[in-house]
Amino acid sequence: MGQRNLEDKYKGWLERFSNAVSNQLGTNIRDKILEKCESCQEVSDDLEMALCIKDVMERFDKIVDDKNERYNVMEILGNQCVKNFLGVATEVKKDSKGVEEIVKNLNGKLGADLFKLVGNEIHSTLDRCFCHWGVKETKEPISVTYCHCSLGWMKTLFKTLLDKPVEVDLVQSVITGADSCKFIIHLD
Numbered sequence: 001m002g003q004r005n006l007e008d009k010y011k012g013w014l015e016r017f018s019n020a021v022s023n024q025l026g027t028n029i030r031d032k033i034l035e036k037c038e039s040c041q042e043v044s045d046d047l048e049m050a051l052c053i054k055d056v057m058e059r060f061d062k063i064v065d066d067k068n069e070r071y072n073v074m075e076i077l078g079n080q081c082v083k084n085f086l087g088v089a090t091e092v093k094k095d096s097k098g099v100e101e102i103v104k105n106l107n108g109k110l111g112a113d114l115f116k117l118v119g120n121e122i123h124s125t126l127d128r129c130f131c132h133w134g135v136k137e138t139k140e141p142i143s144v145t146y147c148h149c150s151l152g153w154m155k156t157l158f159k160t161l162l163d164k165p166v167e168v169d170l171v172q173s174v175i176t177g178a179d180s181c182k183f184i185i186h187l188d
Contacts, residue, residue: 078152
């Protein structure tokens with residue numbers, strides 16, 4: 001890959017994406033996705049990073065036909081990204097008895113009611129993209145492939161909170177053009 005002039009804040013995402021694609025799909029695929037990615041050559045602010053990610057996701061979608069392979073790569077990134085938050089999750093789990101308390105205490109830690117227990121599901125509605133890589137600054141929709149990073153984040157968070165694997169559905173997302181991000185975490 002060519003020399004890139006990236007602010008330190010943004011280097012981590014491209015490196016992790018590059019490594020995840022290499023590990024899951026091979027270096028040839030990685031190189032096809034990133035080699036001529038002009039918008040990623042210089043990134044110094046969130047809007048430029050949003051354009052870079054938009055370009056990378058468009059190339060990723062075009063080069064890797066199997067959406068499950070793409071989604072798996074992005075979920076791996078979400079698993080890595082959530083690691084900084086798992087200490088909070090462990091604390092919430094320790095201070096909670098049952099799912100209702102987990103949801104209540106998690107919302108308390110986050111300072112907002114982002115999660116709601118609805119029957120055998122936890123619904124999460126976010127009024128904006130919480131990704132810290134700058135994608136929230138996008139002026140144009142970004143592929144839903146990218147949002148599977150957040151889906152992986154949610155899976156790992158709730159696996160930690162509930163001590164069991166969970167399925168998570170991405171219902172809609174802000175960066176694809178919706179007015180909010182919505183996830184459903186299935187408890188059974």
